[in-house]
Amino acid sequence: MKASQTARERARAELTGEITRTARRHLSTxxxxxxxxxxxxxxxxxASSAVYRYFPSKDDLLTALIIDGYNALGRAVEEADADCDPADFTGRWRASCHAVRDWALARPxxxxxxxxxxxxxxxxxxDTVGPATRHSAVLARLATEACRAGALRLMGxxxxxxGPLDPSPAVRELFGDSPEEVVARALSVWTGLHGWIGFEVFGQFDGxxxxxxxxxxxxxAHLGDILGLTGRYGER
Amino acid sequence: MKASQTARERARAELTGEITRTARRHLSTxxxxxxxxxxxxxxxxxASSAVYRYFPSKDDLLTALIIDGYNALGRAVEEADADCDPADFTGRWRASCHAVRDWALARPxxxxxxxxxxxxxxxxxxDTVGPATRHSAVLARLATEACRAGALRLMGxxxxxxGPLDPSPAVRELFGDSPEEVVARALSVWTGLHGWIGFEVFGQFDGxxxxxxxxxxxxxAHLGDILGLTGRYGER
DNA sequence: ACCGAGTCAAGAGCAGTGCTCTCGAATATG
DNA sequence: CATATTCGAGAGCACTGCTCTTGACTCGGT
Incomplete structure (x- = not known):
């Protein structure tokens, strides 16, 4: 392709990024x-009409912001998890949870x-389901590895x-050969984590x-108990 | 007061109710x-302007709906709890949780x-904090009574x-003389419950x-473990 | 070098929103 | 009965998402 064509496409990509950037700024305020x-x-x-050349509707802009958000959150949790000793499952769990919370409180x-x-x-x-899975996958991997390493106190x-749990194949795959009970308990702590953070972000804790x-x-720590993590809990 | 004055006030109350009723209908769809x-x-x-005679702003209408909602949810949970054997703390816990979920799923x-x-x-x-507390108070009372009856497996x-927990005096009062650890664990299960239900209602479980x-x-059951409930879990 | 095709920003305009103000009419109060 | 208050309706303001048209610009092939 010619450089001139690239120029136009570059301008387009530039402006698209500019729009999402200021949209995110508006979103955050x-x-x-x-x-x-x-x-x-x-x-x-x-002109307002010009924006529609880049995003055919407001929903499309929102979708872009959502995908970016899921990716940013996923990256933050992945990094927090990677910074830990891989064998310290309790530490990884703690770090991942705080990563989610810190990310949420920084951009409610x-x-x-x-x-x-x-x-x-x-x-x-x-398009959103892939990035959406990302931060949850960290938790699933953590549980799977801990289970495989025998670091999980398994409960019936x-x-x-x-009755049996019936997760989607994609979810089931995330947990490898972990027993069903691990998946069930991971779902509990997953929702439990976001329940707390959501209440914090949405002001339910005010007063x-x-x-x-x-x-x-x-x-x-309570959630870690549900999951069956056996290690002790250190400071942040 | 004269009957005529009552007539006007009655008409006003009538119309106010009519507005909130159709507003709730719109809200639900x-x-x-x-x-x-x-x-x-x-x-x-x-005319749209006439509505402003009854609700000075949309926020005031929303406030009315919110208060009604908290009260309805509170009543539902209270009734579910009251239908149980008062000494069957596990059964009461289960019934209360399902009452919250059923209420939520019926009017997402x-x-x-x-x-x-x-x-x-x-x-x-x-005005909203009173009704907002109502359904949580059921949980607090349940935990307090279970603790007092020795039906709670206490953990450190x-x-x-x-470090110490620092709930507001109003919250602390809800739990009577229960040890701090009970309050902390009640907060965990409270958020854990709504975390799950919220994910269900908001479509996070789709796929x-x-x-x-x-x-x-x-x-x-997992949340009951956190709380320290010792009973077994029956069918719904 | 030029000319048609594709791309783009801008403006006007539509239907909708929350909300305010004014103006008659109905109602309650002295 | 006269006065004061309440009420419903309409017009209007500033805003929203979105569509359509118009004129300018850029690009690619001849």
Missing amino acids: EGAAGLSLRAVARDLGM HEYALLFGSPVPDYRAPQ RPDPDP VLEDREGAFARHV | EGAAGLSLRAVARDLGM HEYALLFGSPVPDYRAPQ RPDPDP VLEDREGAFARHV
């Missing part, structure tokens, strides 16, 4: 529902976009038996609990 | 962000209004000690898990 294509265009000094509106109430009339396209199903650092550390 | 004062007015056959948008991402520019007034703080009934029963 106004929230997802307050994000306005016109305001973004105004900020960039262009972005977290709300990923894990809060879905924006109305928005239907997540298939609750009594009486609630309930002020020192959330220490309380979260305890929560992570 | 369109979601909180899609709720439009004009659409509600249209549905009632009145209303649940999202209460526990999802806060609507932009909306600041919850003080995680190792090493993350991950299809049989959510059984999986939720397991989750409730």
